[in-house]
Amino acid sequence: MYFIQPTRDIPYLDQVLDALPSVQMIHIEDLDLYDPTIIAIADVADYLHYKWTIPTIVLAFEHEGAALAQAWQQGALAGWVWDHIPTNLQDALSQIDAQYKRNQDSRDLPSAAELQKRLLPNPIELKNYKIETFFQPSAYLSGDWYDYWKLNDKEIIFYLADVSGHGVTSSLLTSWMAAFHGRSKTPRELIKKLNGMLVQENIEKHITMIAGTLNLETHVLKWSSAGHYPPAILFEPGLPARILNTSSFPLGLTEDLEVEEFECQLNRYTRFVICSDGALEPFDGGLNEQLGQLVYHLQNQSFQAPDHVADDIAILSIRRIN
Structure with a gap:
């Protein structure tokens, strides 16, 4: 931590500095x-005069309550009195530092969510086909992911994945997959490589x-599943x-x-449609009942997710249009 040299005379300055042997003294x-x-x-x-943006704990004299209140409004992390600093100062500083970092993480989440969405694939023009998608995280960051890209002029490859749990770790794995996929040419190869890396890293x-x-010419679709539910669904007029x-195991459980x-x-x-299990959440009943309702709404193109969902939702649909 830093200690900013006061510009006014502080009679308790040496006493406070003695209690803070690890801080670095700097000048405004x-x-x-x-x-x-x-x-x-x-x-x-x-702090009030120079209005810097560095996260700051302010010290005031006992009669400067109004100044402390103004400092809090300006964004100070905490306020102490010069001659009544906390008894267990290191613990107090550690708690303030931990809370500050948590708050910073929270403020970063909207930007992180925007960056994650930018990693989703851009629409691509395909002869005779259209790819349609839906993506709704339950929080800022999602553990659900989909991607697709052209292997050549005749073939595309695609996947939809659901990482266990929520939060930053799960979302980081989706970014990892987005960076990794380009080396695989078949569904089996993609699944095998991802599984090997998960097991090796012991995540x-x-x-x-x-x-x-x-x-895109023969209209043959080949797919593989790694423990995914709900299963793929085929809608034919x-x-x-x-x-x-x-039937298979998820990635990361066994070599x-x-x-x-x-x-x-x-x-x-x-239409060939794959969904994450969050797509079942809007419906009541057990898994079979939920799957039946999901199939009904997907078939009638009436699926609507609620504004606030308990689980991430991702849907990828490949539709032949000619």
Whole structure:
């Protein structure tokens, strides 16, 4: 921490400095040279006069209650009296520092959320096909993710993943996947590589996902699942929806992950839809009842997420339009 040399005479200055042997004394005119994220301790009169933005604990005389109140309104972290500083000073400073860091993390979340959304794929033009997506985090950052990209002029690859839990760690794994995917050419290869890295790094998270490729000329779609629920759903005009059930483990649980590959043909106006389990949350009942309602609303294109959701929601739909 910093201690900013007061510009007025403080009779208790030496007493306070003796209680703070680890602080670095700096001068007001040199503030621009120091780290603006490190907490400073300063006289309240200087803080109010110079209006710096460094996080600051202010010290005042007993009769300067109004100045302390003004300092708090200006953003001071805490206020003490020069000759009555906390008895256990180091604990008090540690608590203020921890609270400040938590508050900084909270203020950073909207910016982090915006950066995460920018990592989502941009729309791509595809011959005979349209990709449609829905993305709604339950908080600022999401542990659900989808991506798609062209392998060549004839094929695309895609995936939708759901990282266990919520918060920063889960969202970081989605960014990690976004940076990693370009080296894989098949769904099985993508799942195997991600699983190997999760197990090797011993990250206490698991990931469920569905990954697939689509040949834009033959209309053959191949996909693999890693413990993902709900399963992929196929909507074909005039036919009942097909639930494409599979059985496998999520990523990150075992090195010996068996990955099966399935395939289907997408006829005209057929949709292949994959969702995260948060898409079930708007509906009542057990999993089977929730899945039935989800299928109904997806088939009728009437799915609507509530404004506030308990779990992240991601939906990726691939629709043949010709």
